Amino acid sequence: MKKLKLEHILPIGVAVLLPPINVLSHQQDWTFSGEEGLDRWFISTVILWADWYFLFWILKVRFPYKIMLTIISMAVFAIIVASLVHPFLPNTFGEVWFRNDLVFKILAASLLLFLIQYALSSTQKVGKLALEKEQAITESYKSRLMALRTRVDPHFLYNTLNTLRVLVRKKDPNAENFVMNLSQFYRLTLRSRTSVTTTLQEELVTMDAYLFLMNQRMPGNMYFNKNIDDNWFNYHLPTMSLQILIENCLKHNRISSSEPLDINLFVSKKGKLVCTNTLQPKISVIEKSGYGLQNIEKVYELLRVKEGMTIDKTETQFKVTLQLLEDEYINRRR
Incomplete structure (x- = not known):
């Protein structure tokens, strides 16, 4: 006009x-x-x-x-x-x-x-x-992200089904909840795979389903603390970010009953989502899946957000900080 x-x-x-x-x-x-x-x-x-x-x-x-x-x-x-x-x-x-x-x-x-x-x-x-x-760049990024999301991690699927088999064999009362969370996890993942960003609330729901599955595989080996006010629920961040953060913690650290992994998730005073975990790296080299922290960074680049993701590492802690985005900013980029 x-x-x-x-x-x-x-x-x-x-x-x-x-x-x-x-x-x-x-x-x-x-x-x-x-x-x-x-x-x-x-x-x-x-x-x-x-x-x-x-x-x-x-x-x-x-x-x-x-x-x-x-x-x-x-x-x-x-x-x-x-x-x-x-x-x-x-x-x-x-x-x-x-x-x-x-x-x-x-x-x-x-x-x-x-x-x-x-x-x-x-x-x-x-x-x-x-x-x-x-x-063109946006569509290229979207196509690449969709291609990555449609890949099912064979190790994750195999381990999840193996855990389900054990629960069913033991007639564990959590077997039904495990199936429900597995179904919800894939339903939410497939529903959001075409979106570059999702709300923090939607990401938390998907993450909770994912954490339930992981806790059944490693009971008592992981402690997760979440402290997020619901005022931040409508803010956006790259799709599947929280799952990637948790997956990154589990994949690169030793986890056992003697060395439990502590993960903390909270929103800082500056309006940034912070994920920290105790640093206890594995000795063996982990094969890269091609879909990790770098892809989160690429989404922020796509949205023209400078320093959307920052990583800080000390001898005892690994911290990833993600910029939360308001609805107005997301609408301007569409």
Whole structure:
């Protein structure tokens, strides 16, 4: 809507303001005061307004030898307009030399208007190309993220099904809850896989289902503490971020009854989600799955969020900080 208003206001503004600017810059011996001056101003404004849309049409039409034909068209336009307008000008403009001078002035004005329109057109094209490039990058990231999310980690699936088999064999009362949480986890994961971001509340629900599954596999070996006020629930963060954070903790640290893993999740005073865990790295090298902390960082890059994720590591603690995003910011990026 703003663009449409500018396209209508700009030619009128140029047509109205250019004549008095021309008078002041050339210090002509006449002004726009009085009825005769207003007539000159009105005629000049109409000519410039018509010239603007004539040039606007030329810029839109595609034809060979465009530059040469544009110059010829401007010259023809100037001659025709000068011939049509000359009889209606005040008597002081009745001389033949003024008609030639009028042709020259219209031609000069046409060139100026053409340069203005060409600059605006070039700016719009550059902006359009930049937008298309950004959209292409966005779609590329989305495609890559979707491809990664559709992969089912075979180790996770195998271990989960093996845990379920053990629970069923032992007739454990948690077997039904295990199946329900497994179903909920995959349902939520599949539902959100097409979204670049999800709300913190949705992420917490998915994370709770994931933690239940992990606690059944490693009972008593992991202690999780969550301290998040519900005021932050509607804020956004990259999809599956919390699962990735927990998975990263479990994958890279030793976990046993003698070395339980402590994980803490909270929101800082600066409005950032913080996940910390005790650092007790495994000795063996962990094979990378291709979908970890780096992918969270890529989503923040996609959303043009600087330092969306930061990592701090000490001898005893590993900390990941994620920037929470408001709805307004997410809507602007869509």
